[in-house]
Amino acid sequence: MKVHTVGGYNEVGKNMTAIEVNGEIVIIDMGADMETVIEYEEEMETLSTKEAIEAGAVPDDSDIHDRKDDVVAIVISHGHLDHTLAVPKLAKVYDCPIYATPFTKKIVERIIKDDDARVNNGVRTLKIGETTTLSDHFELEFVKITHSIPHTPLTVLHTSDGTAVYSCDFKLDEEPTLGNKPDYERIRELGDEGVKAYIADSTRTDQKGRTKSEHETAIELRSIINRAYEDNEGVIVTTFSSHIARLNNILDANDGRRKVAFIGRSLKEYTQSAQELDLIDLSNVEVLSYYNEVEDFLRRASKEKGDWLIVCTGNQGEPNAVLSRIARGEYNYHIDEKDRVIFSSSTIPAPVNEANRYKVEKLLRERGTQVEVDVHSHGHGMREDQRDMIRLLEPEHIVPAHGGTEKLAATASLAIDEGYVLEQNVHISQNGNIVNLDRPA
Numbered sequence: 452m453k454v455h456t457v458g459g460y461n462e463v464g465k466n467m468t469a470i471e472v473n474g475e476i477v478i479i480d481m482g483a484d485m486e487t488v489i490e491y492e493e494e495m496e497t498l499s500t501k502e503a504i505e506a507g508a509v510p511d512d513s514d515i516h517d518r519k520d521d522v523v524a525i526v527i528s529h530g531h532l533d534h535t536l537a538v539p540k541l542a543k544v545y546d547c548p549i550y551a552t553p554f555t556k557k558i559v560e561r562i563i564k565d566d567d568a569r570v571n572n573g574v575r576t577l578k579i580g581e582t583t584t585l586s587d588h589f590e591l592e593f594v595k596i597t598h599s600i601p602h603t604p605l606t607v608l609h610t611s612d613g614t615a616v617y618s619c620d621f622k623l624d625e626e627p628t629l630g631n632k633p634d635y636e637r638i639r640e641l642g643d644e645g646v647k648a649y650i651a652d653s654t655r656t657d658q659k660g661r662t663k664s665e666h667e668t669a670i671e672l673r674s675i676i677n678r679a680y681e682d683n684e685g686v687i688v689t690t691f692s693s694h695i696a697r698l699n700n701i702l703d704a705n706d707g708r709r710k711v712a713f714i715g716r717s718l719k720e721y722t723q724s725a726q727e728l729d730l731i732d733l734s735n736v737e738v739l740s741y742y743n744e745v746e747d748f749l750r751r752a753s754k755e756k757g758d759w760l761i762v763c764t765g766n767q768g769e770p771n772a773v774l775s776r777i778a779r780g781e782y783n784y785h786i787d788e789k790d791r792v793i794f795s796s797s798t799i800p801a802p803v804n805e806a807n808r809y810k811v812e813k814l815l816r817e818r819g820t821q822v823e824v825d826v827h828s829h830g831h832g833m834r835e836d837q838r839d840m841i842r843l844l845e846p847e848h849i850v851p852a853h854g855g856t857e858k859l860a861a862t863a864s865l866a867i868d869e870g871y872v873l874e875q876n877v878h879i880s881q882n883g884n885i886v887n888l889d890r891p892a
C-alpha cells in the first residue's frame with residue numbers, strides 16, 4: 452500500500468490523498484485552498500485547471516494524473532470546500548465515479564454546476580453505515596463520526612493489502628445535536644480487524660485537551676438569545692452556512708418566540724439541500740437571497756426589530772456577505788445600540804479573514820452594537836480526541852494530514868507518545884510525495 456499525499460500536507464486546505472494498492476488508485480477528496488479562493492473570488496471559476504494549480508488554489512495532482520487510467524474511484528469525504536471545491540477542476544480527467552454521502556453529493560453537484568465544468572464522472576451515493584465495492588482491490592465503507600457539517604463519515608478503504616482509515620475531519624462529540632454519536636463499536640472493531648494505515652486529521656491536534664460538544668454551544672446560544680429577547684433587542688446571528696446542526700440550534704433557541712429569516716445566497720443553498728434530506732425544517736423561516744428582496748425585508752425588519760431573529764451570512768467578515776453590508780449601512784437596516792450581533796463561529800486563522808473580521812466588528816462596535824464572538828465549538832478533535840482515535844484503531848502506520856509541518860508534527864509527537872516511531876510507522880509527508888508502506892522499515 453502506498454499513500455500519495457497530494458494536497459493538505461503543507462497547509463490547512465486543498466486536501467487530497469490517494470491510496471494505491473496493486474496498481475489501483477482511489478482518490479480521497481479534492482479540496483481547494485480557501486485563502487487563495489477568497490483572493491480570486493469570482494475569477495476562480497474562469498481559471499483553467501493549470502492556472503488553478505499554479506495559483507495554489509487546488510492540489511497539484513500531476514503525479515496521479517500521469518497514471519489516470521489506474522484511478523478506479525474518487526471518494527469525497529464530506530461537503531466542506533477544502534475537501535470538495537477542486538472537483539470541477541480535477542475530476543474530469545479521471546474516468547471513474549465519485550462517491551459521497553447524500554448531503555455531500557448535493558454540495559458536489561452544486562459546485563460542479565456553479566463552475567460550469569463538464570464533469571461527467573457522476574456522483575454515486577453511499578450512506579453512513581454502508582459498504583460498497585469499488586474495484587477488484589477496494590471496498591469503501593462509511594462509518595459514523597461527528598463533524599460540523601451533516602453526513603460526515605470516517606472514510607474506510609478495505610483493500611487486498613489491508614485497511615486504510617481516513618479521518619476526513621472529525622470530532623468525538625458525546626452530545627451531538629443532529630444525528631448520532633460516533634460509532635465507537637465499529638471503530639473499535641476496525642482496530643481489532645487490523646488497520647494498516649490511518650490518515651489522521653491534524654487540524655487541531657496541536658491543541659491540548661478535548662473539543663467541546665455542540666450541545667454546550669446550543670446552551671450558550673440559548674442564554675445569549677434569551678437575554679437579548681428580554682431586552683427587546685434586534686438580534687442578528689451569523690454562522691457557517693453549511694453548519695446545519697448549528698442552524699437547528701438557533702431555531703431551537705428561538706423556540707417560536709420570534710419570526711426567523713435566513714439571509715444570504717449560501718445560507719439558502721445549504722439549507723435547501725438540508726431540507727430536501729429532512730435535516731432542517733424551513734417551514735417557519737423566511738429564506739432570502741436576492742438583493743431586492745433582502746433590501747425590502749431589512750427595511751421592514753429595521754422598524755420591528757423586536758419581532759425578528761435574523762440569521763445571515765458573513766461570519767468571516769466576507770466583504771460581500773450580508774452582515775458586512777448591514778454594518779456598512781448599505782441596506783436600510785439601521786444597526787445601532789438596540790442590536791446584538793452574535794458570531795456563532797470562530798475566525799478561520801488566515802490574514803484575510805482576520806482583517807475582514809476586524810473591519811466588520813469595528814464598524815458594528817462604532818455604531819454601539821453589542822457584539823458576541825466565538826459562540827462556537829469547532830469540528831475538529833484536539834489532542835486527547837486524537838489519542839482516543841489512535842487507541843481505538845491501533846493502526847500499523849499513521850500518516851498525519853490536513854496541516855503544515857507544525858500541525859503534522861503535533862500528531863506525530865502524540866503518536867510517538869503512544870509508542871510509535873518516526874519514519875518507521877509514523878510518517879510526516881509533504882504535498883506531491885508518496886509514503887510507501889511496503890518498504891521494509
Ligand SMILES: [Zn+2]
Nearest residue numbers: 529531598620
Ligand atoms: Zn471539514
